[in-house]
Amino acid sequence: MNVHDEMSDADVLRAAADSLSAIPVPSAPDTATIITTGRARRRRRRMAGLSIAGTAAVTVVALGLSGAVGSISHQPSGSTSHQPTHPAHAQLAAWTVTRLADGDISVTINQFKDPAGLQSTLRADGVPASVTFASQRDQACQPYPGGTVSPGSGSPSPLRPSALLKQVFPDPYQVLGPTPGTGPARMVKAPGPPSPTPSGNRIVIVIDPSALPRNAGVQLASSNAAATNLLLPAVVYASPQCTG
Amino acid sequence: MSSEQAEFTEFFQASWEPCLRAVVAVVGSPQLAEDQVAEAFTRAWMSWRKVSHHPAPRAWVVRTALNTGASWWRRRSLELPLADHDVTAPGDLASGLDVALLTAIWRLPRRQREVIALRIFLDLDTDTIARQMRIEAGTVRMHLSRGVAALRHELTPDKTTEASQ
Numbered sequence: 001m002n003v004h005d006e007m008s009d010a011d012v013l014r015a016a017a018d019s020l021s022a023i024p025v026p027s028a029p030d031t032a033t034i035i036t037t038g039r040a041r042r043r044r045r046r047m048a049g050l051s052i053a054g055t056a057a058v059t060v061v062a063l064g065l066s067g068a069v070g071s072i073s074h075q076p077s078g079s080t081s082h083q084p085t086h087p088a089h090a091q092l093a094a095w096t097v098t099r100l101a102d103g104d105i106s107v108t109i110n111q112f113k114d115p116a117g118l119q120s121t122l123r124a125d126g127v128p129a130s131v132t133f134a135s136q137r138d139q140a141c142q143p144y145p146g147g148t149v150s151p152g153s154g155s156p157s158p159l160r161p162s163a164l165l166k167q168v169f170p171d172p173y174q175v176l177g178p179t180p181g182t183g184p185a186r187m188v189k190a191p192g193p194p195s196p197t198p199s200g201n202r203i204v205i206v207i208d209p210s211a212l213p214r215n216a217g218v219q220l221a222s223s224n225a226a227a228t229n230l231l232l233p234a235v236v237y238a239s240p241q242c243t244g
Numbered sequence: 245m246s247s248e249q250a251e252f253t254e255f256f257q258a259s260w261e262p263c264l265r266a267v268v269a270v271v272g273s274p275q276l277a278e279d280q281v282a283e284a285f286t287r288a289w290m291s292w293r294k295v296s297h298h299p300a301p302r303a304w305v306v307r308t309a310l311n312t313g314a315s316w317w318r319r320r321s322l323e324l325p326l327a328d329h330d331v332t333a334p335g336d337l338a339s340g341l342d343v344a345l346l347t348a349i350w351r352l353p354r355r356q357r358e359v360i361a362l363r364i365f366l367d368l369d370t371d372t373i374a375r376q377m378r379i380e381a382g383t384v385r386m387h388l389s390r391g392v393a394a395l396r397h398e399l400t401p402d403k404t405t406e407a408s409q
Binding site: 210 | 257261264289346378392
């Protein structure tokens with residue numbers, strides 16, 4: 001008789017659990033230590049965000065925008081260079097970065113302008129980021145496993161976001177109506193398929209920094225192929241060359 | 245104490261040990277695991293409104309701890325986890341432990357260790373493990389099956405020999 005046959009999977013797992021449970025492990029630290037450390041980090045993030053907001057906050061007032069939903073909001077400081085030519089949109093900044101109450105970061109893109117500014121704002125908010133508009137994706141960036149959409153089955157094949165993408169970009173990738181606040185929003189499954197964006201539309205992307213693996217960052221890249229601007233968020237390996 | 249803080253404190257105190265043991269099962273070092281799990285709980289508190297509504301908050305902590313650990317390993321250029329000195333040596337363990345079985349656990353491929361740790365310490369089902377590890381349920385079953393088979397082999401070779409004699 002073979003004793004192998006007598007040991008069920010449950011028996012093996014129980015033996016493993018018993019053995020691992022016998023390892024002496026440190027007891028839990030004081031909860032107050034965890035909470036205090038977390039609060040200090042939140043405070044540092046807020047301070048870093050506020051110091052960068054500076055001029056942008058003035059811009060918000062001057063432009064009469066009230067779309068920010070969180071406590072911190074960033075916009076390009078050189079607002080004049082980001083104003084679209086159409087009078088109806090002259091009040092809009094090219095993009096806005098807002099930290100939401102739960103720690104997520106909301107990026108609203110009205111126009112594909114000043115990618116470097118958006119990139120540095122995201123980095124200052126603690127999100128390793130690579131942003132390119134109307135150009136090739138940064139070749140220094142390597143896709144993180146599961147960090148890009150993959151084609152699904154069917155015809156036409158839908159883009160299928162991975163679990164990682166859904167966690168890093170938790171809210172639906174949104175293309176709102178032609179004029180913010182008017183008309184029904186068109187929702188597109190996160191984070192794709194990509195949709196045409198401005199003129200007139202704006203894109204809101206929500207990023208959950210806590211869902212990013214420690215060695216990963218986000219990539220926001222738009223292309224200008226066929227005169228259609230597309231934006232597709234992705235997760236890439238963080239590196240000094242790619243995400244700073 | 246706010247209700248939010250009280251809720252987190254209750255979660256922290258009830259979840260520290262199972263989360264820590266799950267991470268120890270994967271990384272091998274209680275000291276390293278302690279650092280990673282403490283870091284993960286700090287992040288959980290920072291995002292508590294989100295984590296408190298997570299379908300498996302303990303799994304969120306373990307995943308975050310292991311992601312932190314991956315970065316830690318990379319920063320130290322230790323591409324092969326469990327290759328060297330950060331694994332608890334058998335001599336460091338208290339007497340009475342099944343050192344052979346622990347050694348066998350830590351020799352398993354990392355994915356197999358993760359699946360086994362999530363199953364036995366967080367009592368997660370296959371589908372939940374799959375979502376947490378971002379792999380297919382069938383792959384979870386494969387890792388679990390192979391890991392259990394390897395451990396079974398370690399647990400019973402002598403008995404098998406005796407039985408066959």
